[in-house]
Amino acid sequence: MSSAIAAEYPAATAEERCEYTLRLADTSLVAGQRLAEWLGHGPALEEDLALGNIALDLIGQARLLLALAGRVEGRGRDEDALAFWRDAAQFRNVSLAEQPNGDFGRTIVRQCLLDAWQLETYESLAGSTDVELAGIAAKAAKECRYHWRYSAGWLVRLGDGTEESHRRVSEAMQDLWRFTDELLAPDALDARMAECGIAPPAAAIRERWEQRVAGALQAAKLPWPAHQHYPWHGKRGVHTEALGHLLATLQQLPRAYPGVSW
């Protein structure tokens, strides 16, 4: 980091940096695990491949970010220790990421809302004062552009498709919308990261996210849902019931056979 940058911003503590990096890492990991559940169950071979590929990107991002969080933490935990040996309350993913797949339409709605957030967040983080985080984010942003194009493309086809497909994505949008506030409303750590020049200001992300999502909703002939209060704080470890079930599958093998390798 150049001294000019260091002089401009206050320095975040290792604990703050680790905690923030885990939010990004866990969101990618959990979303990737959810999408991997579609393998072999996609509505068509192309969609099976697409969902699997997006899952792969997300898990790849999670590996890089978890490894970074572990190095920042400095307690010797690597990406595997962080992925497999923490319990639900120690996960820092946004609650939206852990929501069950439901049907293909519901998965698309969840991904659309999440992809827009990841894309805007990673694009901004590419300019972070945390150069390691910036490097990972620049790569992830390129991948997320494809994810967004895929999910937004399907949202339009389903929303502006048949009566049945419209009904399904419309209901899923109404149901999942309550998890979007957590993406956009900054808490103390988000604010602190912005102050340190590590994360983008939450207001900027909200504006770009809303613009992006509004465009997709309009093209999909779906209304902008009413604001809903959210009692979940996945970013602080307060999750919905769904996460525990997901982690049971994700973590079962290394916990049953510690140290096992292929």
Add this chain to the structure above:
Amino acid sequence: MSAPAADAAVTRERRIWLTLESVTDPEIPVVNVVELGIVRHVRTGEDGRIHVGLTPTYSGCPATEVIEQAVRAALDEAGLDDVALETVLRPAWSSEWLSESGRRKLEAFGVAIESRPGVAPACPRCASRNVERVGEFGSTPCKAHYRCRACLEPFDTFKCL
């Protein structure tokens, strides 16, 4: 460094590059890792050892580790076992780093290349522009799946990243 020693280092770097050129991509075996643009540097580090920097194409590309192992094996076999491998994440890999020879080989292999994200390429078989995208994602993370409406053949397309 004396002149003969400098010459020796140059020769050694040249040998490393040649060895790297013998390592092909496990998924697309017609191109080697240098043509793919994933070898970012070959240079002498502060520890006096020569370091080879590799970068992944996609964060989750399963070939990344296979490629690293293949590079290690090729270097060891060439008697270059003291060469160190390191992962480079910045700047992020771009499809612009594909070399000219890499592009030609991919096209001859039947893989088209996107010039800009989402812009349909010409069919690598019959060169027709009358193509359609079947899937945003193909057989590997770096490719999308297209079909040619003129010759009816399906084909992979290297995505612009």
